[in-house]
Amino acid sequence: QVQLQESGPGLVKPSETLSLTCTVSGYSISSGYYWGWIRQPPGKGLEWIGNIYHSGSTYYNPSLKSRVTISVDTSKNQFSLKLSSVTAADTAVYYCARVSCHSDTNCPPDYWGQGTLVTVSS
Amino acid sequence: DIVMTQSPDSLAVSLGERATINCKSSQSVLYSSNNKNSLAWYQQKPGQPPKLFIYWASTRESGVPDRFSGSGSGTDFTLTISSLQAEDVAVYYCQQYYTTPYSFGQGTKLEIK
Numbered sequence: 001q002v003q004l005q006e007s008g009p010g011l012v013k014p015s016e017t018l019s020l021t022c023t024v025s026g027y028s029i030s031s032g033y034y035w036g037w038i039r040q041p042p043g044k045g046l047e048w049i050g051n052i053y054h055s056g057s058t059y060y061n062p063s064l065k066s067r068v069t070i071s072v073d074t075s076k077n078q079f080s081l082k083l084s085s086v087t088a089a090d091t092a093v094y095y096c097a098r099v100s101c102h103s104d105t106n107c108p109p110d111y112w113g114q115g116t117l118v119t120v121s122s
Numbered sequence: 123d124i125v126m127t128q129s130p131d132s133l134a135v136s137l138g139e140r141a142t143i144n145c146k147s148s149q150s151v152l153y154s155s156n157n158k159n160s161l162a163w164y165q166q167k168p169g170q171p172p173k174l175f176i177y178w179a180s181t182r183e184s185g186v187p188d189r190f191s192g193s194g195s196g197t198d199f200t201l202t203i204s205s206l207q208a209e210d211v212a213v214y215y216c217q218q219y220y221t222t223p224y225s226f227g228q229g230t231k232l233e234i235k
Contacts, residue, residue: 045215045226045227045228045229046172046215046217046226046229047226048222048223048224048225048226059222060222061222061223062123062223063223095171095172097171100174100177105222106153106160106219106220106221107177107219108162108174108177108217108219109174110174110183112171112172112173113171114170114171115171
C-alpha cells in the first residue's frame with residue numbers, strides 16, 4: 001500500500017521560503033510514476049503546483065513557476081517542495097500525491113498524503 | 123489555461139434520490155491518442171485529502187460504489203449519484219489532466235435535504 005506523508009514547518013514568515021518534504025512508503029520512487037504537490041487554501045479549492053519524475057524531470061504551474069522548485073531524493077524515497085518569497089496568499093494545506101500513470105504526467109493523482117497546513121505570518 | 127467550472131456550487135438532495143453535478147471545461151479535454159477524456163472527479167470530506175473517484179470521465183476507481191457514475195465528452199461532464207446515501211455528503215471536484223497547468227473546478231458541496 002502506497003503511503004505519503006508531508007513534513008515541514010507549519011509557520012513561515014512573509015518573504016521567506018516554504019520548504020516541505022514528502023516521504024513515500026510502500027513504493028520506491030525510483031521505480032516510476034510522477035509525484036506532485038497540490039495545495040488548498042483554507043475553505044477554498046485545489047491548485048496544482050507541480051510534478052516531478054524520479055529522473056528529475058519537472059512540470060510546474062506557470063502561476064508559481066518563478067518561485068517553485070520541486071526536487072527528488074531517491075535514496076531517501078522523498079521528494080520536496082520549495083516555494084520562495086511567500087505571502088499570506090500562500091497559506092494553505094499542502095498535499096503531496098502520486099500521479100496514477102507509471103510514466104505519464106498527464107494522469108490524475110491517486111494516492112494522497114493527509115496534507116499539512118502551512119501558515120504565512122509574521 | 124483550461125478553466126473548469128462546476129455547477130451548482132451547492133446541492134441538497136434527499137436520501138435515496140439522484141444527485142447530479144456538472145463540470146464544464148473551457149476547451150476540449152479529449153485526448154486523441156486514446157480517444158478518452160482527461161477528466162477526473164474527486165470526493166473530499168472535511169479534514170481529509172481528496173479521494174479519486176472517477177477518471178477518464180467515466181471509469182470508477184477501485185472500491186468506489188457503483189451508484190457513482192461519470193459521463194460526458196469534450197467540454198461537458200456530469201457526475202451522477204443514483205441514490206444518495208448519508209456517507210456521500212462531501213465536496214466534489216472535477217479536474218482536467220489533459221494539459222498543464224492541471225486545473226480543478228471550484229467544487230460542489232453536496233448535502234442532505
